[in-house]
Amino acid sequence: MALINLKDLLNHAKENKYAVGAFNVTNLGFIDYLIDAAIEENSPIILQIAEVHFKYMNLEEIVPAMINASKKVGVPICIHLDHGQSLETIVKAIRAGFTSVMFDGSKYPLEENIAITKEAVKIASSVGVSVEGEIGYIGGEVISEDSPTPQSPKKEFFTRVEEAVNFCKETGVDALAIAIGNVHGFYKGKPALDFERLSQIRDAVPVPLVLHGGSGISDEDFKKAVSLGICKINFYTAMSAAAVKRVREYLSENPGVVSYPDVVKKGMEEIKKVVRERLAVFGSSNMCAPEKTICISCSEESCNLVDPKMRPASRTILYGDLVEKISKEVISSFSKNK
Secondary structure, eight states, X not given: OOOOOHHHHHHHHHHHTOXXXXXXXXSXXXXXXXXXXXXXXXXXEEEEEXXXXXGGSOHHHHHHHHHHHHTTSSSOEEEEEEEXXXXXHHHHHHHXXXXXXXXXXXXXXXXXXXXXXXXXXXXXXXXXXXXXXXXXXXXXXXXXXXXXXXXXXXXXXXXXXXXXXXXXXXXXXXXXXXXXXXXXXXXXXXXXXXXXXXXXXXXXXXXXXXXXXXXXXXXXXXXXXXXXXXXXXXEOHHHHXXXXXXXXXXXXXXXXXXXXXXXXXHHHHHHHHHHHHHHHHHTOTTOSSOTTEXXXXXXXXXXXXXXXXXXXXXXXXXXXXXXXXXXXXXHHHHHHHO
């Protein structure tokens, strides 16, 4: 099944009232575990790389690996640039093969954010790449080695409905990240999302909405946010922290261990476990084509899901039926040549 862009995937999520999990990749090891989690949950997934994490990898080497792995599996996968900070980064990501990019201009005054995001949309849309924008401010991303300082959302930075409407109209973005009480990293105190604001924004703008800062939000609040229009949820800090905790436990239980691959494996297995749990909470589990089917109308641009709500023209065929069909054609061919 081929890659999918963010626009098609989130429109499907919006129509079917679920959210797609977006999980950050910081090295090659993440790829297989994240994809396996999606396969086992029969769920679409977004593999993303944030610009602040570029220091951990060679972008031109890891993105082709992500694309190659994604094309070999039976679930739709979007390769997404998370929090791109400049037009130069947007172009670099598109050249590397991302099917979707985010330009985060939330640190700029609104008019400047609109102007730069508009240019990003013009560049990306010309080659079929979708764009996520952001309005409102939820704090900087977590990039330090130590546990991030818990943050409290500031209401003055929450997304305003009228500004969201103007932003979407002026820029033409395919998805909009909003601030409704969410923050990056860990929360100071219990998260309190502004669901009324979320409902108002959902009713006012035409594009799917995105929730950043997923670590620390309760399952109940996630589900409520999804029911009110959130279609993409970014989740990284808690996933990373869970992996580190598992590695510490493993090293404590096995002080004599010297096999680095086994240590890493324990952390990655924990990441896979967390991701599977999140996909279920976000409502995307079992949203893909039934198991053991393949799509026979795929293209390089789109995965053409079996779901007729997403791809009315797509058709699927069971593996068993396909084998029988091929066998009959082969036997028929042999008979004709005798």
